[in-house]
Amino acid sequence: xxxxxxxxxxKYAVIIELPKDDKGKRQQQWYTAQTLPEAEKLLSKLLHExxxxxYVKPSKLTLGTFLNDWIKNIGHTIxxxxxxxxxxxxxxxxxxxxxxxxxxxxxxxxQSYYNQLMxxxxxxxxxxxLSPLTVxxxxxxxxxxxxxxxxxxxxxxxxxxxxxxxxxxxxxxxVMTESEVTAFLEAAKQTDYYALFYxxxxxxxxxxxxxxxxxxxxxxxxxxxxxxxxxxxxxxTSYVYRSTKTGKGRLVAxxxxxxxxxxxxxxxxxxxxxxxxxxxxxxDLVFSHPDGSPVRPDTVTHVWARIANKLDITASRxxxxxxxxxxxxxxxGIHPRIVQxxxxxxxxxxxxxxxxxxxxxxxxLAAQRFDEAFNTRHNTPVKNDANDV
Numbered sequence: 001x002x003x004x005x006x007x008x009x010x011k012y013a014v015i016i017e018l019p020k021d022d023k024g025k026r027q028q029q030w031y032t033a034q035t036l037p038e039a040e041k042l043l044s045k046l047l048h049e050x051x052x053x054x055y056v057k058p059s060k061l062t063l064g065t066f067l068n069d070w071i072k073n074i075g076h077t078i079x080x081x082x083x084x085x086x087x088x089x090x091x092x093x094x095x096x097x098x099x100x101x102x103x104x105x106x107x108x109x110x111q112s113y114y115n116q117l118m119x120x121x122x123x124x125x126x127x128x129x130l131s132p133l134t135v136x137x138x139x140x141x142x143x144x145x146x147x148x149x150x151x152x153x154x155x156x157x158x159x160x161x162x163x164x165x166x167x168x169x170x171x172x173x174x175v176m177t178e179s180e181v182t183a184f185l186e187a188a189k190q191t192d193y194y195a196l197f198y199x200x201x202x203x204x205x206x207x208x209x210x211x212x213x214x215x216x217x218x219x220x221x222x223x224x225x226x227x228x229x230x231x232x233x234x235x236x237t238s239y240v241y242r243s244t245k246t247g248k249g250r251l252v253a254x255x256x257x258x259x260x261x262x263x264x265x266x267x268x269x270x271x272x273x274x275x276x277x278x279x280x281x282x283x284d285l286v287f288s289h290p291d292g293s294p295v296r297p298d299t300v301t302h303v304w305a306r307i308a309n310k311l312d313i314t315a316s317r318x319x320x321x322x323x324x325x326x327x328x329x330x331x332x333g334i335h336p337r338i339v340q341x342x343x344x345x346x347x348x349x350x351x352x353x354x355x356x357x358x359x360x361x362x363x364x365l366a367a368q369r370f371d372e373a374f375n376t377r378h379n380t381p382v383k384n385d386a387n388d389v
Contacts, residue, residue, distance in 0.1 A: 002016065002017050002047060002050070003015060003016035003017060003043050003046065004043075005033075005039045005040065008032075011032055011033065011034060012033045012034075012035070012036055012038070012039035013031070013033075014030070014033055014046065015028050015029070015030050015031075016029050016031075016043070016046050016047065016050070018057065029057060031046070049156065055156070059102065059103055059154065060101055061101065062099055062100060062101055062102065063093070063094070063098050063099075063100050063101075063102050063105055064093070064094035064097075064098025064099065066102050066145070066149060066154070067093060067094060067098070068094075070145045070148060071083070071086055071090055079242045080232050080234055081234070084234065084235060085137070086141055089137060089138050089141050090141065092138070093138065093142065096113050096116065097109060097110070097113055102149060102155055103154075105146075105155075105159050106159060107159045107160070107162040107163050110142065110159060110160060111163055113138075114135050114138070114139065114163075114166065117129070117130045117135050118130060118132065118135060131168065132166035132168040133169075135165060136165045136168055139163070139165035142160050143158065143161075146158045146159065146160055147160075173320075173323045173327070173354070173355070173357060174314045174315040174317070175320060175324040175328070176201075176313060176315045176320070176324045178328070180311070180313050180315070181201055181324065183311055184197070184307060184308065184313060185197065185198055185201070187310070187311060191303055193287075193300060193303055193304075195261050195264070195265035196210060196287045196295075197304065197321065198258060199258060199261070199262065200318070200321040200322070200325075201321045201324060202254070202255050202258040202325065203254070203258070203342065204252075204321075204325035204326055204329075204339075204342050204343050205252070205322070206230065206319075206322065206344075207297055207301070208230035208231050208297070209227050209230050209244060209344075210286075210287065211230075211285075211287060211294060211295055211300070212230050212231035212241055212285075213225065213285065213286040213287065214282065214283050214284060214285055214286060215281075215282045215283070216283055217286075218254075218286065220254075220259055220262060220263055220266075223254040223255075223259050224251050224252065224254055225251070225252050225254060226249060226250075226251055226252075227249060227250050227252060227344060228243070228244065228249035229241050229242065229243060229244065230242050230245070231294055232297075233294075233296060233297050233298075239294050244344060246345075246346045248344075250341060250342075250344050253342075262286070266286075276290060276291070278291075278292070300318060301318045304316075304317075304318040304321070305317070305318070322343065323355075325342075325343075326339050326342075326343055326351070326354075326355055327355060327358055329342070330355055330358040330361075330362060331361050331365075333362070333365050333366075336348055336351050336352055339351055
């Protein structure tokens, strides 16, 4: 007999036979049902799972313990900063849901947890709610970890698949105008980060990428740089180098003015090294402290914000340099594929989605250029108003 039902007082026990253990000893698994129809339905379900190879023996493993073990297993596959973020989220999940046995975790429990995060006491200090985007980060971690739990035969299905996480509002992208870029860089000359900010605005690199650049990654003769790693500072203030966000390196062409700025920066760095009796090497960081140590990422961000706020520029985040670079290129009619390659996005759809605000201008520019090309071929004069571009 593969399974049977037994009445126990006012309830029913559903017993199924399991494969014998290593010593040949008989094994059974008991379940409880409130009514006979419920017991019959449960028995049929369990036997079907055994027949299809989807049956998983219930375990007392809790969600909190599982998440802790899961993070240890996948830690080497993600960046240190991402790992720190995962640990922070896992601690919060453990606080509210960690006691629940993994096999008993239900979609409604996870949904209630999300609702709690978005309530007035959702933050860890109970002062305010978490944003929908942050809650989606919690959902992403839970869904990914529980997907692995299914693959590892710990649970039969992922309860996160039955949940729709909150939809975050799309962030407003702030970009500089050409005149603001000029004013910003003029003000940046009074800081130690002029060459760094110039290169950010003229290449669209990420903060982590530009702080990891070495002189051996830059070819000033041919005017290009190679992005193949990133720099991250951990909470203990140590620094680690990782591969780029997409895991792929990329070449970024430099403008002539950017080459000049980097050349002057290199000469100044070499002069400083002579004063410190320090040998200049191609493996030296392009942007560093005088002793060659990495620049603290948050320091660069704060200096950028201070200059932008002083000039009353809305693009006050360091990441806005990246948005400015991409937006100005697209407005100039540069093909989105080229912009994608410069930014290092995984797909062109990512680029087009982020910079959808430029699409109307691109449409207008495309229409005018088509009109100019068509009428030029037919020798028809076309009014060319530069203010319309």
